[in-house]
Amino acid sequence: MVKKPRIREAVQLIVHYSVISFLGTIAVALSLGEIASIWPTAGGQYHWVAVLAPQNTRVIASWFTGWISIGGQIVLTASAAFAAGLQLQGLITLNHPDSYVPQRWQGMLFYWLVLVYAAAVNIWGSKILPHANLASGVLHIVGFIAIVALLGAMSPKHSSHYVFVEVSNSSGWSSDGVAWLVGLLSSVYPFLGYDAAAHLAEELPRPSRNAPLAMVGSVVANGILGFIYCIILLYSLGDLNDLLKSPTGFPFMQLFLNVTKSKAGATILVLIISLIAVAANAAGLTSTSRTFWAFARDEGMPASRYFAHVHSNLKVPVRMILLVTVLQFLLGFIYLGNTTAFNAILSMAIIGMYLSYILPIVYMLLCGRKKLNRSDYGPFKLGQIGGIIINTIAVLWLVFAMVFSTFPNFEPVNAQNMNYSTVVLVGWVLFGALYYLFFGRKVYTGPVVETPATELQITNVHATDQK
Structure with a gap:
């Protein structure tokens, strides 16, 4: 489990999650959305870097962007399965607190079960996957309304002074300011993954329009729902110590049980959240496998031709789906041996994804806007001045978030609570660097896009670097 140094920080939590984190994330989504509108390709970030970076560095910059992006996506998708698996295990504890003693290996098996479902639905259920995602979206909205209404109507309420004024710092950091900044992790994570639409661009109708709208729209929706949920949650927490002592390991499960006074009622509410996490893992596998497949198609990984294969009947990259699933299976063994190590990998999802976001935005800000003509932009554009301002805000936010995501959650720091994400x-980067140095640079000459977007073609990478 990823411990949060400050479960309730009143105004800090609300402002951080609902305002600062939202504004920073929306700047990033707008910046990436504009680029995706110009080059709607499955490779996403590493394709964009290939066309935006200077000629003499574009190939290596593109490769490392792709490598970092893939690592971040694999771990991010795994984290959804990990959460869903442990929540399903927590439900057993919730309903049988006296007879069931949760074991770490059992949690790993639940995690694997979620991964198997995601792989199966991506391989054999590709035609029903859009409907499953739609059902998940409906469940998300209906579940949100039900949980908010229930907490609002049935739970004892704290005063507004408790919610908006009182502050609790249990992190061990002597400075409330540092503790507040370290709490960034919990507000950044829910916004991750909005680039998934970009990686499905080659399978979307009108991708230049729909991919950026999906990216920005998901951030806006999460921001609004998150703000409402934070307010209701803070008013409805009840006894914080009671929640933290929950045998399930999940304070929100204990909150649902306290409010409903019913194991059945609490189970239904928890299942809503768990099923959404299961669906998120399946959708994440779709996006991650497409990115990795695009990377293999561009000969950016070992055995590229083998993993770039698309099944002739199923019309999906079966081998790549299985590869991603196997890599995520292996992460389960790390959790089995050391929960701290697994937490570090989850933290890496944030840093890895943010690194892959910041590179194309920096290149767009420093190089792209000088190269692109007005006619080169897609239907989703920020304007010259607006683009510079939004890109700058996005870069500052990404740097800020990455720096404090590496801090330990608690003081004093020891081997168990150290943040090993760095x-x-x-x-991961060193392993990639060694592969690229000895093998990758001999075969990877940059990505190729079958559907041209502007005169600034990704295929130009081949021509310029072979001269």
């Missing part, structure tokens, strides 16, 4: 990220 170590894991460096390990």
Whole structure:
């Protein structure tokens, strides 16, 4: 489990999650959406870097962007399955607190079960996957309304002073300011993954329009729902210590049980959240496998031709779906051996995804706007001045978030609570660097896009670097 240093921080939590994090994230989504509107390709970030970076560095910059993006997506998708699996295990504890003793290996099996479902539906259920995603969206809205209404109507309420004025710092950090900044992790994570639409661009109708709208729309929807949920949650927390002592390991499960006074009622509410996490994992596997498949298609990984294969009957990249699933299976063994190590990998999802976001935005800001003519932009555009301002805000936010996402959650720092995300990220990048140095640079010459967008073609990477 990823511990949060400050479960309730009143105004700090509301402002951080609902205002600062939202504004920073919307700037990033707008920036990436504009680029996706120009080049709607499955590769996303690493394709964009290939056309935006200077000629002499575009190939290597593109490769490392793709490598970092894939690592972040694999871990991010796995984190949804991990949450869903442990929540399903927590439901057993909720209903049988006296007879069931949860074991870590059992949690791993639940995690694997969610991964198997995601792989199966992506391979054999590709035709029903859009309907499953739609059903998940409906469940999300209906569940949100039901939970908010129930908490609002049935739970004892704290005063507005408790919600908006009181502050609780249990992190061990002597400075409330540092503790507030370290709490960034919990407000950044819910917004991750909005680039998924970009990686499905080659399968969307009118991708230059629909991909950026989906990216920005998901952030806006999450921001609004998150703000409402934060307010209701803070008013309805009840006894915080009671929630933290929940045998399920999930304070929100104990809150649902306290409010409904019914194990059946609490189980239904928890299942809503768990099923949404299961669906998120399946949708995330779709996006991640498409990005990795595009990378293989561009010869950016070992055995590229093998993994770039698309099944002739199923019309999906079966081998890539299985590869991503196997890699996520292996993450379960890390959790089995050391929960701290697994938490570091989850933290890496944030840093890895944000690194892959910041690179195309920086290149767009420094190089792209000088190269592109007005006619080169897609239907989703920010304007010259507006684009510079929004890109700058996005870069500042990404740097800020990445820096404080590496901080330990608690003081004093020891081997168990240390944030190892930087170590894991460096390990992933170092492994990639060694592969690229000895093998990758000999075969990877940059991505190729079958559907041209502007005169600034990704295929130009081949021509310029072979001269």
